[in-house]
Amino acid sequence: MSQSNLNIKQVTCEPFQDQKAGTAGLRKKVTVFQKPHYIESFIQAIFDTLRFDKGEKLVIGGDGRFFNDIAIQKIVSCAVANKISHIYIGKDGLLSTPAASNLIRCTRSKAGIILTASHNPGGANGDFGIKLNIAPGAQANEKLINQIYERSKKITSYRIAEIPNIQLDKIGIKNFGDVRLEIIDPIDEYIELMDQFFDFELIQSHLKKKVKFHFDAFHAVTGPYAKKIFCDLLGVPQECIVNAISKEDFGGMHPDPNPNNAKYIYNLAMSKSSPDLLAASDGDGDRNMILGPGMMVSPGDSLAIMLANSVIIPGYRKGIDGVARSMPTSRAVDSVASSLGIPCYETPTGWRFFCNLLEKGHIGLCGEESFGTSSLHALEKDGLWAILFWLNMLAGLEQSLPEIVHQHWRRFGRCYYQRHDYQISDMNQASDLIKYLRQSINSLPGKSHFGSKIIDANEFNYTDPVDGSISENQGIRVFYENGGRIVFRLSGTGTSGATLRMYLDKPESEITRQHLNPNDVLSELANAGAELSRINHFTGLKNPVSII
Numbered sequence: 001m002s003q004s005n006l007n008i009k010q011v012t013c014e015p016f017q018d019q020k021a022g023t024a025g026l027r028k029k030v031t032v033f034q035k036p037h038y039i040e041s042f043i044q045a046i047f048d049t050l051r052f053d054k055g056e057k058l059v060i061g062g063d064g065r066f067f068n069d070i071a072i073q074k075i076v077s078c079a080v081a082n083k084i085s086h087i088y089i090g091k092d093g094l095l096s097t098p099a100a101s102n103l104i105r106c107t108r109s110k111a112g113i114i115l116t117a118s119h120n121p122g123g124a125n126g127d128f129g130i131k132l133n134i135a136p137g138a139q140a141n142e143k144l145i146n147q148i149y150e151r152s153k154k155i156t157s158y159r160i161a162e163i164p165n166i167q168l169d170k171i172g173i174k175n176f177g178d179v180r181l182e183i184i185d186p187i188d189e190y191i192e193l194m195d196q197f198f199d200f201e202l203i204q205s206h207l208k209k210k211v212k213f214h215f216d217a218f219h220a221v222t223g224p225y226a227k228k229i230f231c232d233l234l235g236v237p238q239e240c241i242v243n244a245i246s247k248e249d250f251g252g253m254h255p256d257p258n259p260n261n262a263k264y265i266y267n268l269a270m271s272k273s274s275p276d277l278l279a280a281s282d283g284d285g286d287r288n289m290i291l292g293p294g295m296m297v298s299p300g301d302s303l304a305i306m307l308a309n310s311v312i313i314p315g316y317r318k319g320i321d322g323v324a325r326s327m328p329t330s331r332a333v334d335s336v337a338s339s340l341g342i343p344c345y346e347t348p349t350g351w352r353f354f355c356n357l358l359e360k361g362h363i364g365l366c367g368e369e370s371f372g373t374s375s376l377h378a379l380e381k382d383g384l385w386a387i388l389f390w391l392n393m394l395a396g397l398e399q400s401l402p403e404i405v406h407q408h409w410r411r412f413g414r415c416y417y418q419r420h421d422y423q424i425s426d427m428n429q430a431s432d433l434i435k436y437l438r439q440s441i442n443s444l445p446g447k448s449h450f451g452s453k454i455i456d457a458n459e460f461n462y463t464d465p466v467d468g469s470i471s472e473n474q475g476i477r478v479f480y481e482n483g484g485r486i487v488f489r490l491s492g493t494g495t496s497g498a499t500l501r502m503y504l505d506k507p508e509s510e511i512t513r514q515h516l517n518p519n520d521v522l523s524e525l526a527n528a529g530a531e532l533s534r535i536n537h538f539t540g541l542k543n544p545v546s547i548i
């Protein structure tokens with residue numbers, strides 16, 4: 001089909017005013033994305049902003065949730081009409097977020113459009129999302145997000161090519177005029193990447209001899225990757241990889257790997273017959289939850305433990321130049337960084353803030369409290385990578401997971417950590433609460449309550465050390481004399497109402513106090529946070545909807 005034979009239509013529409021990406025892409029209810037022109041208009045705003053030159057390439061794929069395939073057909077029609085020279089699509093329309101990032105790098109594509117709402121529920125009544133990544137695989141930065149948003153508010157027409165539906169299950173190449181469309185299987189390339197970092201042979205023999213492993217894929221995107229890596233390559237029995245078939249509603253599960261949602265794997269870890277290592281990932285495969293007999297490794301601890309033991313992993317033997325964590329993440333990694341004499345950066349919430357630091361080589365490892373960890377191997381967080389890291393660590397150290405964790409606490413201290421989420425139905429109430437907190441910041445230092453004294457309170461502003469860009473108002477933090485810290489911020493990934501996140505952490509260096517129940521250790525901070533924010537006054541809420 002030559003370009004001139006392609007039927008390209010210019011469709012007029014009213015501009016949308018709500019296409020501003022949040023913490024990780026444009027995320028809304030499926031029904032919003034189903035509105036006529038909604039996707040096409042947003043995609044046109046992306047293409048108008050990025051301006052693809054002849055020869056430049058685009059990656060497309062998603063986590064397989066409801067609407068994934070329909071969205072892909074629409075996006076391909078837009079891409080063909082906008083004459084993007086070369087388009088790669090994951091087989092069946094599937095690409096995990098880290099695999100998509102890897103594919104952008106391997107194919108030297110200019111960008112990737114990833115269809116995911118990450119850990120949010122799927123299905124017709126669930127959420128959908130569009131995330132933009134740019135070469136060499138990083139999440140779109142603040143500046144680009146704003147440019148696309150500005151453009152989207154003015155779009156009055158978009159281009160669309162009238163092409164037949166693409167058969168996403170057939171690997172191969174199709175040409176539409178000068179546009180080349182390639183359906184590819186991304187799993188082998190992803191495995192090649194993992195093979196550069198981990199000792200597969202060692203892991204395999206350890207799994208054969210000693211370690212029982214269990215993984216829950218939540219019927220999301222990682223199932224096929226996990227089967228190939230853990231079963232085919234590492235010899236894990238098939239039945240140890242559960243919920244491995246990708247489904248558009250995630251089998252009715254909430255694919256958010258945390259103790260509240262990953263009940264099956266959590267309960268298994270707490271049972272007498274717990275395997276030695278258990279893990280789960282999320283909808284698009286970028287999060288990880290790590291558990292062992294009788295315990296879950298908190299994400300902040302996981303990052304700290306990975307850094308402390310990184311030299312035993314082949315890909316990190318040469319050492320790590322720096323580390324980063326998002327501001328509300330537990331400060332467990334800080335003490336490891338300081339003992340190694342490497343910098344520890346504190347960034348706003350959202351993976352995109354790590355990307356510049358990773359790209360410039362300032363850091364080699366980074367993570368967030370929300371079960372996201374990764375390294376310089378990718379510019380995205382990476383669930384399966386983190387799990388392989390733990391498997392390699394267990395094999396290399398020849399220790400059990402609880403031994404590794406307890407030894408780490410003895411050496412570096414334990415940082416008790418919790419996140420309390422309050423679900424507020426009225427966005428105005430949430431804004432009033434934040435406004436009130438902001439106004440009270442200056443009066444807080446010196447105030448004594450709940451067993452300690454506030455020594456500092458401020459709002460976190462971030463200047464990117466690479467490009468100098470400034471991101472203001474990224475969370476209100478309160479520091480106590482006894483080492484405790486509370487952080488308040490509103491979620492940027494929800495699709496209705498507002499979620500107040502209250503993050504609590506408290507370091508404990510005294511060995512005899514390292515095995516307490518976090519609920520007990522943090523209850524005073526939790527009460528202090530509820531009082532400082534006047535949550536009950538502003539919202540009527542008495543308790544958080546979840547504690548993680």
Ligand code: G1P
Pocket residue numbers: 023024118326349350351368369370372490491492493494501
């Ligand atoms: C949440 C997490 C954040 C993560 C993001 C995308 O964002 O808190 O760490 O980067 O999801 O996975 P939030 O809803 O808090 O804005």
Ligand code: ZN
Pocket residue numbers: 097117118119282283284285286287
């Ligand atoms: Zn995710």
